[in-house]
Amino acid sequence: MAPVACALLVFSTHASTASGVPSALVSRALGWANTNGVQMSPQPGSFVHAPLSLSPFPLSADGFARARALAPIFNELVEAVASDPEWLLGVLEATLESDPFTGRLARVLREATRAGPEAQPLHLGIHRSDYMLDEPARADGGGYEPARLLQIELNTIASSFGCLSARISQLHAYVCAVAPADVAAVLDGPAAAELAAGAELPSNAALEMLPDALAAAHAAYIAQVAGAPSAGAPPAGAPPVVVFVVQPGERNVADQRLLELALWERHGVQAVRCTLAELAAGAQLRDGPAHPNGSPRPCLWVGGREVAVAYFRAGYSPDDYPTEAEWAARLAIERSAAVKCPTVAYQLAGTKKVQQVLAEPGALERFVPSAEHAAALRATFAGLFSLQTDDEYEAALRLTRADEDGYVLKPQREGGGNNIYGRDAAARLAAMRAGEREGYILMERIRPRARRLALARNNEACITEAVCELGVFGVFLGGGGQPALLNRAAGHLLRAKPLGTDEGGVAAGFAVLSSPLLERGI
């Protein structure tokens, strides 16, 4: 064959975007993400890739293992706190005026408690405990102080990103296998060396364990009804469903759909998505077969289907209750025989105020009988400071004056995006009126170690310095003083935050989804 006439140039092996990220890595990562549902929905029906890191993020293997081991202990703590509504309501008493939302939730709890024993003794917890590793650079300039695993918060309602995180772990395993040189090129030296030496990319079981937990609650509900003395023949028609209580126009719908579809594929259990407004308009309580002790069983029905499990991916923000109708729906669900994930008591057990009170000397020990467990939890508590009394407020002012950049001001209510950091926190604290103080707690600011990170957001890639926040999911099914049916860690979430970005929310656009590259220190 004659030589080919057309002179063609050669690609550079590592063609890069303007940002220095290999363009093949961006293309492969985003191609995988979009093909596998790793997307956000900025408008209903329209999708873009979720903000994500293009490679796994280095994380201490020891810190990761310690955080996972704490999950069942935190699960039991939440159950114990929620089982003591008097203590819970007492602790929250002082914040009720400054935080009307928490006050209203406490009112739902009081009303439900006053009505009599729980119609459903089982509680389903899908919690996520979020941590950072406090690892400040050593004062002498040589390396870093030994890492402390510090809890940021414990999410007891609508803990999200489990399923998307499991997909991100798969995505990173894919790019590390298909394009190892491109991945190594965007990591810093120590992380690249760990990767080359075979560092573990731990699998993330959230995509199995979260649906399995919902299915376990569903199965327990059906077993209760089948075992009821007045049950008679099993009801004809379609089996009970799991209701996903969702926000209208949810951006993070992909994470929820992955869970819904895994619940169907793994267990044949159907889910139905409803907003609180739709439940207010369409849900109904009907008397089901009585409990073995003869007490009534008010069953929740929606769209002609009995509800076995009410799984909240909404309801954690005042915006979710624009009218009294949504509060009425929440109360009806709370009073129903459906298994709630979470109950109002579980939700209140996750408030910042409870976190802060549990950090006080002796408080934790009330709920955690094992001294070893209590010590393990307490070791993760950063300095938490109440602003409730004048003395506490004055003490907090002194702390922030001594180290202006060293603290975070956190509102009691959930949802992210409202924390105030460093100098802003000090200024806000100083300007605070007496009535406002109970709505906040002050927390020691954590100094994680920054690492090199390649990320993609809005179809653009860049390389930056970032820190990470590890969330560990825990699933719990139990209550009524009986041994738990389910209590274990259930996957994880690793968010990477570019330096200078203080908020951790992925949905809010501040952070990107990542996965751990476990470093053992080679």
Added chain:
Amino acid sequence: MAPVACALLVFSTHASTASGVPSALVSRALGWANTNGVQMSPQPGSFVHAPLSLSPFPLSADGFARARALAPIFNELVEAVASDPEWLLGVLEATLESDPFTGRLARVLREATRAGPEAQPLHLGIHRSDYMLDEPARADGGGYEPARLLQIELNTIASSFGCLSARISQLHAYVCAVAPADVAAVLDGPAAAELAAGAELPSNAALEMLPDALAAAHAAYIAQVAGAPSAGAPPAGAPPVVVFVVQPGERNVADQRLLELALWERHGVQAVRCTLAELAAGAQLRDGPAHPNGSPRPCLWVGGREVAVAYFRAGYSPDDYPTEAEWAARLAIERSAAVKCPTVAYQLAGTKKVQQVLAEPGALERFVPSAEHAAALRATFAGLFSLQTDDEYEAALRLTRADEDGYVLKPQREGGGNNIYGRDAAARLAAMRAGEREGYILMERIRPRARRLALARNNEACITEAVCELGVFGVFLGGGGQPALLNRAAGHLLRAKPLGTDEGGVAAGFAVLSSPLLERGI
């Protein structure tokens, strides 16, 4: 427990959209689609669900089986036609002036043929033969005439939607299992009865067989190089890749990504996406180890990687070749030792002109030695009429005058969206200048049976009457007069087209992706 105070209304069991489609069916179908990559990309990086039917579409089980059985025979026909470039170029001779694009492809074939024997004796075919069932209503008003399976066209380049179609089959299996009543509500009576009686939703193997075909070609290429007399030690570095030759800003990128990822997951074979312009700028031919007969092996390289397979998802339209550089890239690929899917000869064997000539008496028999096979193919040929000579043109004019709505005017070149139907075809034909005629063929118009269809497009659902077009994929690996390494049917595509929509393109927005509900006539 006290009766619950809040009076909540009950959802209607089958809440419907304004269009009459159950809203739960729309939500489940689109949720599944978006979670599983069944999307189009209207702008790069932005995704919406692919246009799709919300339920499977009724199709004759017998017609489906017959179409599948034809795939290996069409595969062999393409190989036989492509192996006779003199015949092929002779047939196309008359169309070259009126269709410069086909003319240019023929020139590439001539140049490649003149240069000597093929550098790669193996050809990979991923064809899709498209059919409709001609099933006109009986003149006496009682039912339908016996169905004829008629071929619309044979796609030999960039046959698309195989992987998305496999996903649609999974989607329809899901909605039929999770919401059977909703699905039955949108089907017409006979289809609902077949579904209730357990009608088959055939699985679609495209998501396995298409990547398996690319992997087989990749493996054959590597075996050739390893077996070459001058090969010596295997080359160091990364293994050869499959290049996906793609259009810039491809809308149907999800279908391609599914294939790319399945190729990696099933076979560990890497794909690289390049436009013809990128190949023009970055590809290179390098002498590889010689063939066993001593002839040179010009290996294709791109981005530092040897190319085992060049898989075209572009190159079928004049728009894909805006400058001479793209033509030079196509010629270089054609001359290279990479396995082409397809070769230029394969592409030309799929032109309408070849389809029309093969329909002439005796032509098919030149390439199909088995009389039984030839008869089976010929039975699917609708009336095809050349416009090449004055006599043929006058005969065509007479046909369209006698039945103004009974014909379609089809341009020779590929890509869809350019056919002219019914009265428009008759008018266009009458106004045609002599030089234009060779660029078209006239085809008998097919009268498929219309059925009720619920579809979703742009996040809106509606119910309409529709007809369907069945595409059957065939994969073939062979050539050089040797027995084929691979020759089989490889999944299918069912497009449903609302009545009054004459074009079949899904990407162009005229049709929706569906899957067959096989009717046996209960």
